[in-house]
Amino acid sequence: MKTTLDELQAFATVIDSGSISAAAEHLGQTASGVSRALSRLEDKLDVTLLQRTTRRLELTEEGRVFLAQARRILTSVAEAEEQMALRRQRPAGRLRVNAASPFMLHVIVPLVAGFRALYPEIELELHSSDQIIDLIEQRTDVAIRIGTLRDSTLHARPLCSSRLRVLASPDYLQRHGVPTTVEALGGHSLLGFTQPDSLNQWPLRHALGERWSINPSLSASSGETLRQLALAGEGLSCLADFMTLADQQQGRLVQVLEAQTVEVVQPIHAVYYRNTALAARITCFLDYVSERLRPERH
Incomplete structure (x- = not known):
């Protein structure tokens, strides 16, 4: 018994x-x-x-x-x-959500209409920032963090994960050729991040290791800016699936050096302070987002 x-x-x-x-x-x-x-x-x-x-x-x-x-x-x-x-209960009130602009545009925004239809009394306030913010300073209830989390007093909920790939437009590759070795990247236009330097360590296997440090020909602070530059044929960039999956499926961006690419999966978490007054709003929002992320992002 x-x-x-x-x-x-x-x-x-x-x-x-x-x-x-x-x-x-x-x-x-x-x-x-x-x-x-x-x-x-x-x-x-x-x-x-x-x-x-x-x-x-x-x-x-x-x-x-x-x-x-x-x-x-x-x-x-x-x-x-x-x-x-x-x-x-019927959740109601304002919910402030912060995410990097690519995640906001490609993941959160397409889900907003369905969420608002289901929870019309929750007032969403969406903010984009490509830097890690302080939730209290920025008066934010939920922030989406991409990559390994730092030690924190915040509560964290895993949402999904996303692979990194080196991509370029067919137009760029037609004009400049397809690199067949990692070392050949030195002869190409490379699109990278202004900061942090870790984002310019591409997951490519070569004779000396599994990370290839690039010296960007053109830099930007936002992954969405780099995506737009890659789509415009300005060079190769290392970007996450969550923001480029549709581009890959529709042939606007093509993966290069696939055989040399190390499988690096970025974890994506929602972080927040536990707050009883906000608990219902946060739970509803995170449940809705996590349940609707496409399988390709897991």
Whole structure:
């Protein structure tokens, strides 16, 4: 026979209250009912959890170990119930969302109409920034972060992931030729980021390693700017699938050096501070986005 939540609750409440009678009062039960729940729990586990004397209750070693597990289970159930309660409410109010401009344009914006139709009382406020922002300074509720997260006090929820590829337009490749080796990139126009330098380390396998450091012929601070330059035939760039997948599928951008490309998958997270007043809005928004990301982005 399996342990029940009522038995776990009785056990934890007895410890927190200090006595069976106090626990019974807190739970709205009889002292005999709580005592029977404890006995059933011990019988099922085949251990003694509490040493009972006429003056006090004392946890056994097994009781201390089990109590920690019981508390985790009860906390998880309480959190799940809270989330369901929030879902039953009709979320309303302003939700400020920040993301890098490519993610905002290619992922968030196409989902806005459906989200607003489903949650008309949530007022979305969308901001784009190609730098990592301070959520409090920028009065932001949710920020989308691409790449490995730094240590943070923020809560993080994984949304999806996205591969990096070296891409160019067919027009550029027709005019300048298709590079067949990593070393041949030195003779091409390379489109890179102004900062950070890590974004100019392309995931290409060569004789000395699996990263090729480029010296950009043309630099930009935004991935969307680099995408537009690549589409215009200005050179090769290393960009994420989430912003170029449609371009690749429709032939506007073509992957080069595919055999030499190391599979690098960028994790994409939503980060936020836990705020009860915002919990329903944040949960609804992140659920909606994560459920509708195309499989190719996972």
